[in-house]
Amino acid sequence: MEIKAYAKINLTLDISGKRADGYHNIESVMQSISLADTLEIRENNLGKIYLSSNVASLPTDESNTAFKAAKLFYEYTEIKNRYVDIRLDKQIPDKAGMGGGSSDAAAVLWAMNEIYKTNLTMPELFRLGAKIGADVPFCLAGGTCHCRGIGEKIARVDPMPACFLLICKPPAGVSTPRAYAMVDKLLFSAPTGTPKMITALKGGNLQHVSAALSNRFDEVLFLPQVQNIKKVMRTGGALNAMMTGSGSAVYGIFEDLEHARSCAQDLHGYGDLFLAKPINV
Structure with missing residues (x-):
């Protein structure tokens, strides 16, 4: 399966306080944009999750959010002895505030839910995504959203005008x-x-x-x-x-x-x- 992982921008970003768990409460309007990574995800018989990328410097182990998402999906669904091959074509710049890693994780969770027909609901995917990063739930939802909490509380708002x-x-x-x-x-x-x-x-x-x-x-x-x-x-x-x-x-x-x-x-x-x-x- 080939899937696009769209970047995001923050139209607003308010920070209202720090929580006891160390995270921060935010309120933000986030917007998906057409700049995207492309992921190709398919099952393999290698006996492990395998990740490769067009960017040589990109980590391809468990520190990569796409890898984390695949591992977390298997743990949550309790699917045993099944593995995926993930090919990641990076276009979203790193350390930019554009959700590159979060969008990759969201794409993997969504794609694996489709591949394995596990029928996880969007709230379930949001909860899984939030364990990887605060922006992952929005990247799963996409579009124009009001994001609260650490970013996991999502509500759609009117779309950004064409520009x-x-x-x-x-x-x-x-x-x-x-x-x-x-x-x-x-x-x-x-x-x-x-x-x-x-x-x-x-x-x-x-x-x-x-x-x-x-x-x-x-x-x-x-x-x-x-x-x-x-x-x-x-x-x-x-x-x-x-x-x-x-x-x-x-x-x-x-x-x-x-x-x-x-x-x-x-x-x-x-x-x-x-x-x-x-x-x-």
Whole structure:
């Protein structure tokens, strides 16, 4: 079975507090985009889960989220002596805040549920996914969603209006644990950006949606490369630009492809560039 694992962006990301278990409570509007990894998953007779990738530096052992998902699926369903071969074609940049590893795990869980006809419900898949990563439940749901808790509480909201997204992933980045550690030094606040975004999405106006972008990590980390990219995007015709997740990828929202491509030329040398669209899957 071949399946696409779609990247995500955070239209908003509020952090309201730290839990006793060490996780953080968030409120976020997440959006699937057309940039995707491709996974080919099939049963094998090798006596083990086997993972390979087009990226030589990518771990292919139990530290990989796709591998973790396959192992967890077998444990949960109690399927014995069955194994899969996973071929992963990576296109989503690493350490970007775009859910690359989470989307791969979600794709494996969904595909294996289909392959083995285990009929796991979406809430069951959400619970399994949350054991791998906070973004996995959203990557299973896809589309445009309001995500709460650690990210496992999912509710669909009105879709993002059609547009073009220019994404720039600069070389610099901050690990997610370090990003949260920096947030922990500040006072937590009630989520404000997310309710505004949900209201903006109801109106279906791209300019209003663009104006409602927010990200607590962007505010706290204030990475110089990120700020420079945002400035170039806005000067180059983006309705707005924002870092996604804990970074360091930045996306700009454009009404037309011509301006997005022109801005990509302006960003040459700033980092890896991608063009995408919001999608509902």
